[in-house]
Amino acid sequence: MSKSKPVAANAVMTQKSLKRRILDNWQLYAMLLVPVALTIIYKYIPMYGIQIAFRDYKASRGFTGSEWIGLEWFQRFFSAPTFGRMIKNTVLLSLFSLLWSFPIPIILALMLNQMRFHRFKRVTQTVLYAPHFISTMVICGMIRIFLSPSGGLINLIAGTSIDFLTESSAFRTIYIASGIWQDAGWGIIVYMATLSSIDTSLYEAAKVDGASLFQRILHIDLPGLASIMVLNLIMSAGNLMNVGFEKVWLLQTDLNKATSDVIAVYVYQQGIENAKYSYSTAVGLFNTVINIILLIIVNKIAGKMSDDTSFI
Numbered sequence: 001m002s003k004s005k006p007v008a009a010n011a012v013m014t015q016k017s018l019k020r021r022i023l024d025n026w027q028l029y030a031m032l033l034v035p036v037a038l039t040i041i042y043k044y045i046p047m048y049g050i051q052i053a054f055r056d057y058k059a060s061r062g063f064t065g066s067e068w069i070g071l072e073w074f075q076r077f078f079s080a081p082t083f084g085r086m087i088k089n090t091v092l093l094s095l096f097s098l099l100w101s102f103p104i105p106i107i108l109a110l111m112l113n114q115m116r117f118h119r120f121k122r123v124t125q126t127v128l129y130a131p132h133f134i135s136t137m138v139i140c141g142m143i144r145i146f147l148s149p150s151g152g153l154i155n156l157i158a159g160t161s162i163d164f165l166t167e168s169s170a171f172r173t174i175y176i177a178s179g180i181w182q183d184a185g186w187g188i189i190v191y192m193a194t195l196s197s198i199d200t201s202l203y204e205a206a207k208v209d210g211a212s213l214f215q216r217i218l219h220i221d222l223p224g225l226a227s228i229m230v231l232n233l234i235m236s237a238g239n240l241m242n243v244g245f246e247k248v249w250l251l252q253t254d255l256n257k258a259t260s261d262v263i264a265v266y267v268y269q270q271g272i273e274n275a276k277y278s279y280s281t282a283v284g285l286f287n288t289v290i291n292i293i294l295l296i297i298v299n300k301i302a303g304k305m306s307d308d309t310s311f312i
Contacts, residue, residue, distance in 0.1 A: 053282035066278075073282035082261060090262045093172060093248075094240045101180050102236060105187030106225065110217055112188065113195045125192075128185025140250035143178055166255040175247060175260075190232070191225055198224045230302045238295035241287050263287050 022029055048063070053073060055066040077083060108128065115121040131139075146153045149163040164170045198220065206216045245264035252260045263283060271280030 050281065050285060052278045053285045055278060057278040057281075059277075073279045074286060076279065077283050077286065082266070085258070086261055086263050086266055089259055090241055090243050090264075092259075093175060093243045093262060096172060097176050097179055097243075098236050098240065100176055101184065101187075102233065104180055104184045106191055106229065108184060109188040109191035109195060109225075110221055112192060113221065114213065114217075125185070125188075128188065130185070131182045132186035134182065136244070136246040137250065139178060139182055140247060143174060143251065147174070165251060165253055168256045168258040168260075171251070171256045171259045174251065178247070179244070187232075190228060194225055194228050195221060234295065234299050234302055237298035238291055240294050241291050 051063055052066065054068060054070055055063070056069050057063070057066045112121060112124065115124070134142075144165065147155075147164040149155060149161045154164070155161055164174065202220050203216060206220060211219070241263065243262045243264055245268060248260055248262055249265055249268065252265065264287075267280045267284050267287075270276045270283065
């Protein structure tokens, strides 16, 4: 009995302190209500519709009135002739994009951080940021113009007349290279902000000790970026199966489907074009579950590799 009284007293004090913090900062909590409400309305409430992945959904019957068929749509997807090709293309596109695009913003940030001409540094940053603000539709239009077999810049330089978008072997390179050009500059922002917060006395001490530029980057900059690198890796791994639909859809042709046929495009074709709502929902749900599993696995691995307990 004597031990339970202090525990109860501590719980009461904690509850009071929580109420006091809420009252003292009620403006912040009031502002927080708006994004929380939007998240619930647009993210959680629509999850009710996931059940149509297990039903033979008919719009006239509604969600609950449609016949429950269990895992039939999933079985149909797994037995589809293009199932293996879609999984392979989705994984390879995402994996290669991650392997090539993940280190480039880090390298660019490290290079920009060493620049001492501030005006040139600002101009370079602006040039690198600019492609991020170009819409995917325009980007794909530019790609088609550059790769055109008649008058395209690449063919003019190479002295050839190859229609690269009809070559299955070239699609992944086109997709990944254009993604790096469009998003690498934007990706350096968070790394530049992290580098700017590193104590400058560390650089001064390293110079006094005779450390070279490469040694300062290796022993000061990279350890300072470690936590944000792990965080970005976790976030990227969580979207490993989410290949950008817009760019693939706009660059896909009948001749490059061997490498451009991905799950996101398949979901659109089945759900929107063919009005197979239950089937497309089942495919999308399968894709989401795989992403969640990958996110958990990468989070666990990163937690063991990082000294920062926030990733565990």
